[in-house]
Amino acid sequence: MLSATAPYEMLLGHFAAALVDETLPPRGVTSETRERIDVYRNNARLNRVAALTDAFANVVQLVGADYFCALARAYVDGTPARSANLHEDGMALPDFIRGFAPAADLPYLGDVAGVDWLLHRAYFAPDAKAVGSSALAELGPERFAAASLRFGPSVGVARSASWPIADILRMHDDGAPAQLDAGGQSVLIWREGFTVRWQALGPAEADAMAALMTGTVIQAVFAQTGADANSLLTQLFGHGLVLAIEEHHEDRL
Incomplete structure (x- = not known):
């Protein structure tokens, strides 16, 4: 038996999925407001990039803010968030960097990102x-x-x-x-x-x-x-x- 909030939760879940998949038409959005979902998609990306910038401070110092933002955007576009908690978003970034072709001439960057992730995780640990x-x-x-x-x-x-x-x-x-x-x-x-x-x-x-x-x-x-x-x-x-x-x-x- 579905709870009273189940339809609402399903609608939110579908809307969240539409934020990361531009081919998915969000339910509950009218033809007049459909284009506005791009605003939400952009805000979701920006929030994830900002959280990653805070979490990977040593990587940012090594490559600069502009380079890191480009890297983080590529990560966000290719790696769906697994949690609504932004503090949990960067676990896969070290491995992503190791396979990121534009960073091939910075072979140490993935290992530094691994350090940053543990520093970040330690700060928010219970x-x-x-x-x-x-x-x-x-x-x-x-x-x-x-x-x-x-x-x-x-x-x-x-x-x-x-x-x-x-x-x-x-x-x-x-x-x-x-x-x-x-x-x-x-x-x-x-x-x-x-x-x-x-x-x-x-x-x-x-x-x-x-x-x-x-x-x-x-x-x-x-x-x-x-x-x-x-x-x-x-x-x-x-x-x-x-x-x-x-x-x-x-x-x-």
Whole structure:
């Protein structure tokens, strides 16, 4: 049975689809007002481009506002929005840039966009309460080593195999100019309060974080990667990035 609002919701859904598909005649629009839908289509595009410009600040700094707007318009025209929330609109932009022919001479741009997306996502991530120090004391070394970590929703790791993404972030924060031949770098990203923070990771640390974020047991992570467990774990717990310590209990007969 349809609800009382179902016809209205269906009409809105069809109108929304018509905003991104110019071949779709919108229902409920008369011949006198049909041409005016172009105003709505244009506003929808402009709103998406503006939201992308805000979300991908480092990319904008690298290529300039005019270039980015042209890139964003191409993305908007070729990538239908999957959510009414504009803050969720840019997830596919890094991959789009990697396949965007006019940006072929800027091969680092997609990886920088990946950093921007994680920075943006961290800012809008929901708040979460970090695990307290008492949990560590209760577990003891052996149980802790056999456990895995669950991180807060703002935590992410951006990795680039070829490009110095950490140096580019520093450059845009009044640091020295980045040298593109410096090689690949990785960045840990999170939010503290209302401030998004980031920290460069060495190769072993980045491997360790990638494994920890997939739920690999702590002891195995550091045995496999050779990362400094004390240094990395101190940073993770010190910044409140760990949401829970999860033990893995074997079934017993």
